[in-house]
Amino acid sequence: MSVQTTSHPSARPDWVWHAGLIGFVAVWWLVYRQLIPLSEWITALFPVDRHSHTGEAIAFFFYDVPKVMMLLTLIVFAMGVLRSYFSPERTRALLAGKREGVGNVMAAGLGVMTPFCSCSAVPLFIGLVSAGVPLGVTFSFLISAPMVNEVALVLLFGLVGWKVAVTYAAFGLTIAVVAGWVIGKLKLEGWLQDWVRDIHSGATAPDAADDAPLRLVDRYHLGIEVVREIFGRVWMWIILGIGIGALIHGYVPQDLMARIMGADAWWSVPAAVVIGIPMYTNAAGVIPIVEALLGKGAALGTVLAFMMSVIALSLPEMIILKQVLTLRLIAVFIAVVGSGILAVGYLFNFLF
């Protein structure tokens, strides 16, 4: 997102890009439908029995890796194009002057749509707070942005199924709205770091968003750029995660996880949340493992709680936020979001 929009000097006319995109999606679809035979064919090349532990693990790996990579390419591209219509500046303009309640819901939704990288969390936080966006509304944004992201949703959809993906998105948004609302009600503006509080009290209306209009082809370029960036960051995690998932799939005894992470073990949900906080991997690494654990009898609620905790409550992010929030406020943040995750975990274990 540049202020000075220098569009790429593409000599090709626009229709070539549109046609190319349609062609790509068509080829994508044809290949995607052939993934099972393809993975069976590759597995048959290995000198192992297809129905042995090793055979199962290999088939799992060679089906899931290309499947997830293909889904990611398409969805991340689509999200990249869609997100080019949103910018942090526009989000700020939309949220400024919104009251709590409506503001929390909007902020959680915009958290999903606004391009966000955790290294920009602090300037974004300041930008929102200084424009007069209420603290609780700002938190709704900060909770939903990392938690409900397309990489997590694609992996859940591809590996675990669409129902779990939709449920995860719905409850992720709910936690963001409710936790932000609760933090807003607690009136903790005084627990910001001093220099941020000064900005907050002198909040002024933001300048109008000054987005230069982009052509659709420029948005394609942005989408491709995002795909390259996300792949560069997560491909190793995906292969590692699916590799570990494949091992669990092939070798871990069927009911081991049912005993440790099953619905009957009430302590497993809080344990999953606590273990998840210091773990910092992204969705790409943790979800393949989650899928394998589910297959071995781990309870859905426990596993979801673990996943949300890993993604939404991470130590590195706390350290970044320490620059703007006092420790007390960070503790409240962890407590409120953690309780929300706990509630989701128990609810799911109860329902399913």
Added chain:
Amino acid sequence: MDIKVLGPGCAKCKATADLISRVADQAGKAVTIEKIEDMRQIVSFGVMTTPAVVVGGKVVHKGSVPSPDQVLGWLA
């Protein structure tokens, strides 16, 4: 020419500073690049996403590593 790169020391911010000095070298332009990592100074420029680039006191780019063409445009 005085160029500031705003960013809390993330990989993209470093890549931005490196790119600008490389492009400036190739173009034969003398620039001084100042990396600003202090959060208070960064937000005082009003940017919400990093890395951001400031040329002559004005924010010309934010949120991503710029393209070499964009950098050339600022140096002109």
